[in-house]
Amino acid sequence: MNSLKQMDRGALSDALDHSGQRTTPQRETVFSVLLDERDHPTADEVYTRTKSRMPTISMATVYNCLETLVSCGLVKQVNIEREPTRYCPNLAPHAHFHCRDTGRVYDVPVPPDMMHELAEVLPGEYRADSVELVFRGHLAKGKTK
């Protein structure tokens, strides 16, 4: 038994069904790992966390599950500089803040009007279907949040 809430379980099987893929224990567990601690873990970190709930899972399967979750739209990949890809289940429009001191990545909500304004910097012939906004710097004080 993984720790998916009924709502999330429903979203998962809907999204998987919709993209013609199956709901499996491995996919449920990986998804629950992402939902439980929203700190943008790497595949390796997801592997460690998932293994503690499902000791037989393999790294390849974790990569497969993450790819599946991304392909069905439940999870976003977050690439920052040349670091390992991180995974984010936050579907709301948001930016990321990357702390140079700790390496941690935080979600930063972006108001919808800002998204609209952003789109307007694009010349007419450019048709964007996604926008990626990453801030880098550090947190004031010892705030770890």
Place this chain on the structure above:
Amino acid sequence: MNSLKQMDRGALSDALDHSGQRTTPQRETVFSVLLDERDHPTADEVYTRTKSRMPTISMATVYNCLETLVSCGLVKQVNIEREPTRYCPNLAPHAHFHCRDTGRVYDVPVPPDMMHELAEVLPGEYRADSVELVFRGHLAKGKTK
């Protein structure tokens, strides 16, 4: 003889001096390659282009030169998804547009006020020293520019 204009040659040696590094023929040539065709080439593409002007240069040196140029602030790395790092000598604040069809990367000027507005989406404790903005999509019509 590489194709650096006097202005760019000056900027290069100033920036290198300032960061305690030497002006070398390899660094000049790599820099001129970046300035001559501003299409955000990968290290491999920079290698090919540089080799045609300086046949004895090695891949390792191209990586070294690019790193040097980045470290002294004359060139920015552009990382898009998991693709090889690209290099951009445009020092003006700008965003990037990545065409899903062709894989090409274009510069998109961003007005300074937009940069300011962007900074305001950050909660107070976040101190950003850099902002990265990438659009993905495609170009309308057969425009290749």
Place this chain on the structure above:
DNA sequence: AATTTGACTTAGAATAATTCTAAACGATCT
């Protein structure tokens, strides 16, 4: 109920961009 099917999982090999290592180079200084 047995068989077939096909997606899924798995271990391990392969890939590929980048970094590292250690030796050679070369300009400058003594």
Place this chain on the structure above:
DNA sequence: AGATCGTTTAGAATTATTCTAAGTCAAATT
């Protein structure tokens, strides 16, 4: 000339990710 020291170089090493090929499992079909 000889010493110094940053730079260049070829090739090895690293490492996140992808690929391969074999095993698993739960329907679906017979």
